[in-house]
Amino acid sequence: MVLDPSDVPNKGPLFVKVTAVLTAIAFILVTYRILWKVFMKSKIAADDAIISFSMIIQIINTVMGDLACHYAFGRHRADVIRTGGNRVLALKFFWLFQIFYKLVLCLNKLSFLAFYLRLFPTPKFRLICWITTGLVVSSTFGFVIATIFQCTPVHASWHKEIPKKCIKNADFRWSWAAYNTIMDIWVCLMPLPVLAQLHLDRIRKVGVMLVFSMGLFVCITSIIRMWAMVESTKTNDPTWGSFDALLWSAIEASTGIICACLPFLKHPIQRLIPSWFVSLSNGSRKSRSRTRPSYRMSRLGSQSGIRTGEQRDEDYYGEADAESMGSQGPITKGQIVMKTDIVLSSERAYS
Numbered sequence: 001m002v003l004d005p006s007d008v009p010n011k012g013p014l015f016v017k018v019t020a021v022l023t024a025i026a027f028i029l030v031t032y033r034i035l036w037k038v039f040m041k042s043k044i045a046a047d048d049a050i051i052s053f054s055m056i057i058q059i060i061n062t063v064m065g066d067l068a069c070h071y072a073f074g075r076h077r078a079d080v081i082r083t084g085g086n087r088v089l090a091l092k093f094f095w096l097f098q099i100f101y102k103l104v105l106c107l108n109k110l111s112f113l114a115f116y117l118r119l120f121p122t123p124k125f126r127l128i129c130w131i132t133t134g135l136v137v138s139s140t141f142g143f144v145i146a147t148i149f150q151c152t153p154v155h156a157s158w159h160k161e162i163p164k165k166c167i168k169n170a171d172f173r174w175s176w177a178a179y180n181t182i183m184d185i186w187v188c189l190m191p192l193p194v195l196a197q198l199h200l201d202r203i204r205k206v207g208v209m210l211v212f213s214m215g216l217f218v219c220i221t222s223i224i225r226m227w228a229m230v231e232s233t234k235t236n237d238p239t240w241g242s243f244d245a246l247l248w249s250a251i252e253a254s255t256g257i258i259c260a261c262l263p264f265l266k267h268p269i270q271r272l273i274p275s276w277f278v279s280l281s282n283g284s285r286k287s288r289s290r291t292r293p294s295y296r297m298s299r300l301g302s303q304s305g306i307r308t309g310e311q312r313d314e315d316y317y318g319e320a321d322a323e324s325m326g327s328q329g330p331i332t333k334g335q336i337v338m339k340t341d342i343v344l345s346s347e348r349a350y351s
Contacts, residue, residue, distance in 0.1 A: 012074030054107035108256035
């Protein structure tokens with residue numbers, strides 16, 4: 001007699017519900033991000049293309065996880081057969097899930113790095129970005145190859161009963177988890193020292209740094225996933241014991257896409273709720289007026305041939321308003337505002 005999966009302990013439906021919601025949110029944000037660029041007639045940049053590709057792979061990855069849960073994951077091994085499941089198919093889809101999961105996380109990191117490269121002109125920082133990009137690509141390639149060939153022959157990864165030679169699963173999974181968490185933290189914290197040098201008032205500097213710290217949510221999910229791996233690496237019942245690791249892997253992948261898109265919500269939110277930003281702007285002006293005169297910066301960068309950080313991403317910074325970037329000092333007659341790197345300075349304009 002075949003039982004209904006709901007008649008036995010089954011956490012599979014939880015995976016389907018959670019991943020459906022997060023994947024849908026990620027898809028909406030990525031779609032909005034691209035459509036907004038098209039609507040504003042802005043160029044689709046490398047980071048936009050990368051996060052879009054990541055979204056496509058994440059949809060496939062979510063389907064792989066759903067199929068793994070449909071056939072076995074979330075149920076005890078003893079309950080799989082009697083509920084009409086198939087442990088071999090479940091492990092095969094889990095194997096595919098591990099590959100796509102690593103690709104999504106790699107693309108998420110590359111999207112952040114491409115965004116940094118587009119926004120910050122500092123040569124030293126750009127060099128660090130390119131080195132980090134090379135490390136992310138090469139390391140992910142190595143881990144993906146190791147995942148594909150974790151057992152010899154390859155199909156022994158889902159046909160557990162055949163003679164095989166496999167790598168130490170626990171060591172391999174912990175090495176990936178450690179690498180991934182360290183890289184998430186590194187990519188998240190990379191721009192903060194550069195942002196700390198911006199000539200902004202305290203309120204705006206903290207606000208900009210918080211926007212760029214959105215990636216910390218990904219770091220948190222990475223750490224929680226490491227906690228879930230403790231049981232996964234020790235269990236003798238993989239379809240049940242590895243479920244939490246499977247769930248948090250999917251959450252981590254979707255969260256990375258969501259965090260990569262959050263900074264681009266600033267402009268529409270500013271249009272929908274302008275009073276919030278007006279209050280912030282007024283508060284900042286009052287704060288600056290107690291210490292130094294304020295001024296507004298027009299798009300002198302484009303007028304004088306100087307490419308500024310703001311102009312590298314007008315969708316993020318709005319209309320390249322200097323008031324959102326702060327000021328360095330009063331402008332006197334005969335002077336213009338120039339921007340070298342990301343520090344505003346003033347120089348005398350000669351006729």
